[in-house]
Amino acid sequence: MTSTARMRPTRPADLPLAALVDAFSLVSVGADIAGTTVHGVTMASDDVGTGELFVAVAGARVHGARFAAQAVDAGAVAVVTDAAGVAELGDLAQWVPVLLADDPRALAGPLAAYVAGDPAQHLRTVGVTGTNGKTTTTYFVDAALRAVHPTTAVLGTVELRIGSQAIESPRTTVEAPVLQHVLALAVERGATAVAMEVSSHALALHRVAGTTFDVVGFTNLQRDHLDFHGDMEGYFRDKARLFEPGQARRGVVVVDDEWGRRLVREARIPVESLATHVGDPAAAEADWAVVSADVGLDGVGSTFTLRGPDGTEHVAASPLPGLVNVSNAALAIVLAHAAGVDLATAVDAVGGAHAVPGRMERVIERAPGRPLGIVDYAHTPDALVLALEAVRPITPGRLVIVFGSDGDRDRGKRPIMGEIAARLADVLVVTDENPRSEDPGEIRAAILAGVRQVRPDLADVHEVSPRAQALRLGVALAGEGDTVIVTGKGHEPTQEIAGVFHRYNDRDVYLQAVADGLADAPPLPAAGGAA
Template identity: 85%
Template structure:
């Protein structure tokens, strides 16, 4: 797990613990709180610094209170937990104050925000949720914010970045105390605006509690994370938490799917709607709409016309290919405008945004004897359709896909992914993604079951492991006019197999293959068949 210690504020402020006890109605179950001061909050025992408050919450397997002694040894000056945790820390009650609350997880963010003097309130903040497009849209919004703010912060799946300082992100949305630390440090470093991804897990687990966003945004809702949310209604309800008073001040919602339209009806804060599908009837009622789009054939970007609430039309562009990125760019422009950026400035800045790591990332350019090679994070059925549809127009030859599916996650999507790949790509290389605790072969078998629905004889289908060899295989069998797209992991720097994280990145494998001369070799047989 990536350490976030570098993202703590350099000059934390001490706050009497008694203030927190009174403000949050905490019940004391240990030594007296008088005389104890707090300078930070942590939920990770191995990340506690001296003077911090340790919040111990129930975990999926182990209660965080089981690690309270480690936290106290590291310098924690008090513990906040629930009744179950209180019993586990009884022997620490003579060493530090133990404070009890019904839901300590929900309190972690507000506690951290109070200790850090509410850094989010002193920044222009944007939070973006949805199934697909969060990362790309966040980077597009950041590009627009940077056009008017001297320094900005970005928090999401790829990285935690303040100005030019960045670390790998441990998850899409960090725990609430870490979020507060990053925002406080951003203020110290002179940042005045932040754009961040907000996952459904984060909303369900209160990771953004204590932060009120100036603008919140919704991209779409597609099948994903049903192992956690239960069904699509549960998934939607957790996403909709971002559009509640106290969490967001105003919202921007893409209404290309039924879930976006429902969110506009049910949101408890003022929202603007954006329709990005040309000709969609929803555009008639939307505040903003894309009325024309040209995805182009250069594979670099797309142009489109965005109509505003006043009826005026604006020529805009996405620096990434495909209609999906027209949607992301249109949303980013409207969000940035809602966050105070002049509309024309936002349009220009989004069009010139830099490439997003692992999102339609062109790693190897087409050249004599060499295919185009792309890395994309698409790991849901709908994202896979959008990715392959975006790449097909820029592929004069065959479209080769290297892909798998995650272990310990929604098993129902595996055959769906296989069917989509078999229908939209020409050559399939089925491999492993993050098997986690599952048997990789069983995951691949489920994918291949979906492939067989389209190609019973598995024509042009290869099963190759490990993933690095699958990527190299895809490149080796591709010719000059072909495109090789590797999906599912995008920017990710590790691969989890049997509970162990191994350093791995699809982009690095592509580049090493090119260095080895693999991309310049003559294509292997085009017959296919499961390898």
Template identity: 75%
Template sequence: MTTPARMRPLHPAAHLVADLVSTFGLVARGAPFPADAVLTGVSLASGDVVAGDVFVAVAGFTVHGAAYSSQAVDAGAVAVLTDEAGAALLEDSGLARRVPVLVADDPRAIAGPVAAWAHDAPGEHLVAVGVTGTNGKTTTAYFLDAALRAAHATTAVLGTVELRIGEDAVESPRTTVEAPALQAILALAVERGATALAMEVSSHALALGRVGGLTFDVVGFTNLQRDHLDFHGDMEGYFRDKSRLFATGQARRGVVVVDDEWGRRLVAESPIPVESVATHVGEPEGDDADWAVVAADIGLDGVGSTFTLRGPDGALHTAHSPLPGMVNVSNAALAIVLAHAAGVDLDVAIDAVAVAHEIPGRMERVIERGDGFPLAIVDYAHTPDALVLALDAVRPITPGRLVLVFGSDGDRDQGKRPIMGEIAARLADVIVVTDENPRSEEPAAIRSAILDGVRSVRPDLVDVHEATSRAQAIRDALDLASEQDTVIITGKGHEPTQEIAGVFHRYNDRDVLTAARTSRREQHA
């Protein structure tokens, strides 16, 4: 596999275009098609079309997808599925005389079901488990996959970091790929013998129908904290979109962490059967939860934590999180219960999560403490609550000062920038403010907003630094830190690029840290 766009089954199913029209009640316009015309795939991106595809042209934020239909047809699209506006564009351009145009009221809404139908419903051949929530989706999905692997010879993991089938993986373009790409990947997974799926499901994906056509066996909810309000409008809208994963027909059953008000509300309102999990030791929500973490020993070695999980029958089970902090106790507990709900023996799930592999960019230890170097960790925390959890997790394993390198994304929720600055000023000892993904915004303006929050706690900006280069910020942090300190770099985690002024530059925090360590060793050799 080379790119997500080419993650397709080698032996795709074939269906008549005429059957597509009748199955989904489409209106056929444009060029007539032979009765034996066949489709073998579906694509929502014109650049991903291969011969035999139906190209789904939907209205975009600025340009209608039908404007790219010529590229799709040149690549071998056998038909274009679009709405009335798209059909009009195809008619005006003359392209409707070259290709059949299939019209639906809302082509985006049916893109997933159409793709599932085209690939013979691959999700029905997998034990499919989806995870949503603001923080913890990736970690929970990897813990979950470890448990599923203990019961299934071949599994698939689809999420923010990678798209993986068995041991074969590619970088993921986003947390949840578009529906046609998803169904093609599922078909490839089934073709390669996979029998289980762990998948992250973003709120954007749920709002835009990217998981349409897939019914999950089990879905999980981690938490809901401030994020993506530029897209959802407010927390109510954010919750509404997250809740779509728990809709009848989208999932059969659910597992919900009830540590926040949104989780408790989801349990109360969910139309599908759900089990609740409480992970805050000693909090009242644990009394009524189906599963609860009733004790936790947060390991001071920084590697992990042991905790006691009470089941619905009252039985106590000793479990382990391989990553530090209470946040990862929560992620591990949810993954264990999700795996058990998906058919994995409880003890098997507990043992598998305890030895789960390191997760890229999630509390990832890049430099170990010693030989004059501080402990250096990379973590994806990019929301206010995630930043609190990350700093709280590493404080107990830091004999000296806690040195934080962080920024905030451009073209995203601007209101969280001063909030994160205030959190950093309270919980870190030394701060290096730098860029994350500025996108189209002026990087200095983003940093300025963060520093406004820092000044609310430290008006004199003691031990506060600013760096215009993220790589330089990391090098500065290492220079500022002693062996007893901990450097934590948050915001980008595993990400392989940095977006500046519309250009994606190859960049990774771990790589910069590793190079900085090597450079320092060579200087002192």
């Protein structure tokens, strides 16, 4: 995992522990708190800053209080935990201040925000949630914010970035204390706006507690993370937490699916609706709507017309191809406008935004004897459909897909992904994503079961592991008019196999294939079945 130590403020707080006890009605059950001051808050025993308060929460396997001694040795000055955690502490409570809380996880964000001086109040904050499109939309929003804010921050799946400094992000939405550290550092460095992704896990686990967003957006809700949320209803309810009073002041909701339309009805904050499917009956009643779109044939981007609440139409563009990115760009424009950016400025800035890492990223450009090579993060059934439909119009020849599915995640989507790829692509190379603790071969077998529903003979289907070899085969199979798209990992810099993180990036493999001449070689004959 990526360390976030460099994302702590350089001028930390110096707050009496007694002030926290009073502000949050905590009960002291350990050593005397008198004279103890707190400089920050952490939930990670292996990433503790000197003078920080360690919040020990119950984990999936063990209680975080088991690591309290390690945190104290690293510099923590006190512990916040629940009754079960206190029982785990043993003798530690006799010489370290310990504060009792009913739900320390829910309290971690507010505690961290309080110690950091509530940094979100000094920033224009935009949060984006939904199944697909969070990263792209967040980067588009940042492009619009940067048009009027000299220094901005971006927090999400790809990176934690303040101005020009960035580190790899450990997850889509960091834990609550880390979030407050980053926001405080952003303020310290002169940032005045932040755009961030907000995952359903983050909402369920209170990672954004203690932060009230100025405006939040919802992209869509499609099958994903059911291993965590149980079913689509649970998934929706966790997403909807972002649209609660105290969590956000106002929202913008894409109403292209029934989940979005339901969110508009049930949200307890003011929301504006946005319809992005041209011809959708929902557009007539939506506050904002895409009334026409041209995805083009060059694959560079798309243009569209956005109708505002007053009926005025605005010609806009997405720098990325496909109707899905028309939706992402339209949402970003409306979010940025809701966050105080002039509408015309937002339109221009989003249309000129730079490429987003791992999102329809063109790594190999089409050239004599060479295919177009694209990396995309699509890892859900709906996202895979959108990705393949986006690249088909810019593919004169065959569409080659290299893909897999994650281990220790929703198993039901694996055959669905296989069926979609077999239906929408010409050549399939089935490989591994992040097998995690599962047998990679069993994951591939589940995908191939779906492929067989469309291609019983597995024509033009290849099963290859490891992933780098699979992508190199995909490039070697493709000719000048073909497109190779590798999906599922996007920007990710590692691959998790049997609990070990190995450095790996699809973009790097593409570039090495070019260096080795694979992209310029004549296409290999189809194998006619699984390799």
